[in-house]
Amino acid sequence: QARSTDTFNYATYHTLEEIYGFIDLLVAENPKFISKIQIGNTYEGRPIYVLKFSTGGNNRPAIWIDTGIHSREWVTQASAVWFAKKITEDYGQDPAFSAILDNMDIFLEIVTNPDGFAFTHSKNRMWRKTRSRIAGSSCVGVDPNRNWDAGFGKGGSSSNPCSETYHGKFANSESEVKSIVDFVQNHGNIKAFISIHSYSQLLLYPYGYKNEAAPDEKELDQLAKSAVSALASLYGTKFEYGSIIKTIYQASGSTVDWTYSQGIKYSYTFELRDTGRYGFLLPASQIIPTAKETWLALLTIMEHTLNHPY
Amino acid sequence: NKDFVGHQVLRISAVDETQVQKVKELEDLEHLQLDFWRGPARPGSPIDVRVPFASVQAVKVFLESVGIKYEIMIKDVQLLLDEEKEQMLTSKARS
Numbered sequence: 525q526a527r528s529t530d531t532f533n534y535a536t537y538h539t540l541e542e543i544y545g546f547i548d549l550l551v552a553e554n555p556k557f558i559s560k561i562q563i564g565n566t567y568e569g570r571p572i573y574v575l576k577f578s579t580g581g582n583n584r585p586a587i588w589i590d591t592g593i594h595s596r597e598w599v600t601q602a603s604a605v606w607f608a609k610k611i612t613e614d615y616g617q618d619p620a621f622s623a624i625l626d627n628m629d630i631f632l633e634i635v636t637n638p639d640g641f642a643f644t645h646s647k648n649r650m651w652r653k654t655r656s657r658i659a660g661s662s663c664v665g666v667d668p669n670r671n672w673d674a675g676f677g678k679g680g681s682s683s684n685p686c687s688e689t690y691h692g693k694f695a696n697s698e699s700e701v702k703s704i705v706d707f708v709q710n711h712g713n714i715k716a717f718i719s720i721h722s723y724s725q726l727l728l729y730p731y732g733y734k735n736e737a738a739p740d741e742k743e744l745d746q747l748a749k750s751a752v753s754a755l756a757s758l759y760g761t762k763f764e765y766g767s768i769i770k771t772i773y774q775a776s777g778s779t780v781d782w783t784y785s786q787g788i789k790y791s792y793t794f795e796l797r798d799t800g801r802y803g804f805l806l807p808a809s810q811i812i813p814t815a816k817e818t819w820l821a822l823l824t825i826m827e828h829t830l831n832h833p834y
Numbered sequence: 835n836k837d838f839v840g841h842q843v844l845r846i847s848a849v850d851e852t853q854v855q856k857v858k859e860l861e862d863l864e865h866l867q868l869d870f871w872r873g874p875a876r877p878g879s880p881i882d883v884r885v886p887f888a889s890v891q892a893v894k895v896f897l898e899s900v901g902i903k904y905e906i907m908i909k910d911v912q913l914l915l916d917e918e919k920e921q922m923l924t925s926k927a928r929s
Contacts, residue, residue, distance in 0.1 A: 526929065531929070536925035536926075537918065647835060647836060648835070649915055650836070650838070686864065772879075773875040773876070800845055800907055802908070802914065803871050803882060805914040807918070808918070808925070
């Protein structure tokens with residue numbers, strides 16, 4: 525285990541314990557700036573943590589970023605670890621970023637599906653769902669990106685517990701989802717919500733469950749264009765952007781459809797590298813480049829959120 | 835740990851809606867235990883699917899029989915997993 529976040533190896537994949545150790549180190553090094561909030565427990569009893577980056581104020585408008593809801597998408601959790609350190613390095617150094625944190629809080633959930641993530645390290649590297657048991661079925665787990673209360677159970681999700689896109693018995697049945705729902709609703713002032721997946725290089729916005737344009741589509745589309753342009757400026761990595769249903773396929777009960785329905789206008793979901801050479805098995809050598817380019821897109825969305833209050 | 839020896843990831847190119855539907859039929863065949871990394875969406879959009887060793891031949895025969903093109907994206911998933919594990923161990927040893 526690294527002794528400080530300066531010596532932590534950001535260019536390799538880590539276990540849940542190592543990431544939780546990193547979180548504790550980062551909080552210990554920045555006690556006035558960062559706090560660790562436990563928002564719930566998983567089905568198997570693991571704590572679910574969110575890092576809060578705040579320079580003060582009370583219930584400031586906030587930006588939410590989560591990674592790893594599909595546990596096997598390892599580059600996302602690894603990127604979030606890098607983001608966390610980057611936030612501590614850039615605050616006070618980068619004027620544009622400092623302006624964001626001087627006015628808003630950032631919440632970062634690095635391991636959104638801890639049970640699934642632990643399972644990918646111990647038993648099945650390809651696991652993507654939660655680990656909840658389903659009465660009457662020998663199959664395990666629910667797709668936590670089909671379990672939200674937005675078009676729940678409609679097309680693009682499965683009622684078969686053995687399917688990888690099983691939506692669960694009811695919306696919010698998964699504690700990993702319910703914990704976020706409760707947190708977001710109790711907070712009440714989250715202005716941007718960014719859920720990060722891999723792979724296939726996409727930046728997507730609502731809707732996923734229906735084929736109509738979101739009321740803010742024009743602005744969301746323009747902002748997505750700026751974000752992917754910023755991302756590409758570093759290494760030339762090309763991202764497509766658009767609504768979920770038009771850009772990939774129908775997916776109901778997804779995270780950002782729910783957040784958008786809650787009034788969080790800047791609701792986006794990323795699919796990070798690559799376009800299909802390694803898929804979920806992206807070599808660790810690509811973690812830092814992936815995180816660095818993604819950070820530029822995140823900055824674009826965060827700055828826009830700061831400059832366009834609603 | 836679950837063994838992925840011989841599992842392949844195929845990149846399928848469905849050129850029209852009929853071919854997309856054919857791939858969706860594959861998706862419904864539970865006994866093949868296919869794991870869609872990128873699901874069938876629309877013509878021209880790549881479909882990536884992890885195929886267990888035991889199903890590789892059947893899937894390829896099916897795709898070829900209906901004229902759907904594919905290429906092998908990952909020849910053996912376990913080899914990549916072994917490399918990934920090795921990298922993590924090396925990294926730990928160094929630190």
